[in-house]
Amino acid sequence: MSIRNHKLFYKDPYLKTFETKILKQQQDKKGDVYITLEKTAFYPTGGGQPHDIGTLNGVKVLNVEEVDGEIRHYIERALPHSDDKIVGIIDWERRFDHMQQHAGQHILSAAFAQLYNIHTVGFHLGNDIVTIDLDLSELTEEIVGKAEKLANDMIMLNRPIVTKWIEYDDLVNYPIRKTPSVKENIRLVMIDDFDYNGCGGTHPSATGEVGAIKVLNWERQRKKIRLSFVCGNRVITQFDQKQKVMVELIGLLNRPEGELSEAVKRLLKNVKKLEKELLESNEKIIQYEANDLLAKSTIQNDTVVIIETFSDRSIQELQKLAKMIAEQEKRALIFFLSENDNRFQLVCGRGEANKMNMRDLMQETLSLIDGKGGGNKMFAQGGGTASLTKEEFMKNVMNIIATQVNSEETLLKGNFNRLL
The missing domain is CATH 3.30.980.10 (Threonyl-trna Synthetase; Chain A, domain 2)
Structure with missing residues (x-):
């Protein structure tokens, strides 16, 4: 049978139903069931055009491909072996x-x-x-x-x-x-x-x-x-779709259709202005917070120790706060913890005059909770699951820091009690 007779979609692309005979039914290497037909109106994927879908004897055709010259109709389930006559129905809307x-x-x-x-x-x-x-x-x-x-x-x-x-x-x-x-x-x-x-x-x-x-x-x-x-x-x-969006925007912006573009531009300009003002305000708040933490810091062996715990603070905010403190106090040793959704977020840092290695400090504290992180000698960050209570974790952190600054644990005890 010539290609033109076998492929009914070429003879009549408007053909919605057809009758034919099954040639074979089997599974491919993936286990998907397909059948080949004596003739078919189902178009297989090719030339940038997707395949047809529809039914064969009421069973859904999910995919149609041409493989080695045969058109394979992948079906939802196998047809009964008694089915000799095949009635195909094309999904006309898709076609x-x-x-x-x-x-x-x-x-x-x-x-x-x-x-x-x-x-x-x-x-x-x-x-x-x-x-x-x-x-x-x-x-x-x-x-x-x-x-x-x-x-x-x-x-x-x-x-x-x-x-x-x-x-x-x-x-x-x-x-x-x-x-x-x-x-x-x-x-x-x-x-x-x-x-x-x-x-x-x-x-x-x-x-x-x-x-x-x-x-x-x-x-x-x-x-x-x-x-x-x-x-x-x-x-x-x-x-x-676009009309629905247009009508909604007209209502939200309270402007006629012809003025929507200018209204959105003004709105975006105001948003950028507010974002800038919010960023500046946030910077001031963090600066006040940095000053407050410095005022409550302890000094040991010429090291200004700032340790603080938080809830639901982003690691970016903690980094910014730590860097502000380090810029103001060159002797600073900073360690922050924030508990967020049963996870610990950690940030540590130091001023230029402090010679402690923050990457080593971070790795040692992260080992307590099997966490991951990184950084350099000046600043480091990381996090992990809160497998210990905040109190237990911070006790261990205090001991690590006390050892590294060559001071007694009791010298930091008052600072630790304030955190709790």
């Missing part, structure tokens, strides 16, 4: 959506080629949007606008979309937009006086059925431009 998007891609790509000699070098039909990769590095609103208009004008003309099987040697007789990669069974999809392109996908019979084309956005991708767009019913879906 027609793919037809609209694929034909729309042909039209839009042809518009870019005709107007600006910009060639399409990639195509992907996704669940929500379609993308094409254009062979250039920069794109302007003017170019996109004119290409989109030409594409929609072609849709309004409702020109026939015709398919034809030809031999490779016959390609010279057509103004092909892109030379096909295959050498045989070449299927041309033609829009008279506009586009001639080799393609194995499914398309409607006239450009008018594409409905409309709307470019959404574009971005640079590896010296190419990836352009996103939608066609047909997806244009309505996009419009509905």
Whole structure:
């Protein structure tokens, strides 16, 4: 049986149901069940277009792939061996959506080629949007606008979309937009006086059925431009989504549609101003906190010891606080603990005149809770699960620090009692 008779989607892309016979049913290497049929209307994944879905004798078709020349229909469960006659039903909504998007891609790509000699070098039909990769590095609103208009004008003309099987040697007789990669069974999809392109996908019979084309956005991708767009019913879906957002913004900002952009700009400007003021206020609060901790510090062997525990403080705030203290007091030895959701966050640091190694101190304290961290001789940080109580952990930390500053544990005891 020739490729054209076996693949019913080429004979009639509008075919929604069909009858056929099963050739075989088996599992692939992954254990997924698939069947092959004498003929099929299910389009397999290929050429940038996703596969069809639907049912075979009421069993869901989950995936369709062409492997070594056979079309495999992956089904939800195995069919009874008694099933000889197969009735297939295509999910028409999905099929027609793919037809609209694929034909729309042909039209839009042809518009870019005709107007600006910009060639399409990639195509992907996704669940929500379609993308094409254009062979250039920069794109302007003017170019996109004119290409989109030409594409929609072609849709309004409702020109026939015709398919034809030809031999490779016959390609010279057509103004092909892109030379096909295959050498045989070449299927041309033609829009008279506009586009001639080799393609194995499914398309409607006239450009008018594409409905409309709307470019959404574009971005640079590896010296190419990836352009996103939608066609047909997806244009309505996009419009509905954006309209809902627009109506909500009108209500939230209490501005008409035409003033939304300026209202958002003013709002963002105010937010940035408030964020700056909040940051400055937070800096002042941390500075006051640093001064307070220094006032309550103890001095031993010319080391100014600042030890404090917190709850639900970020490690970034603790680092900032420790650095403020170290900048003010060059002899400082700082150790902070914050208990956050049954985890200990630790920060230690020192002033320039203090020669203790903070990385060693952090590693020794982290070993008490099987934690992880890092740092350098001046500052270190880490954390781990609160496997000890805060009181037990801090007692051990006090002993470690007391040993490192060559002082008696009792000299720090008063400071420890204040923390509890």
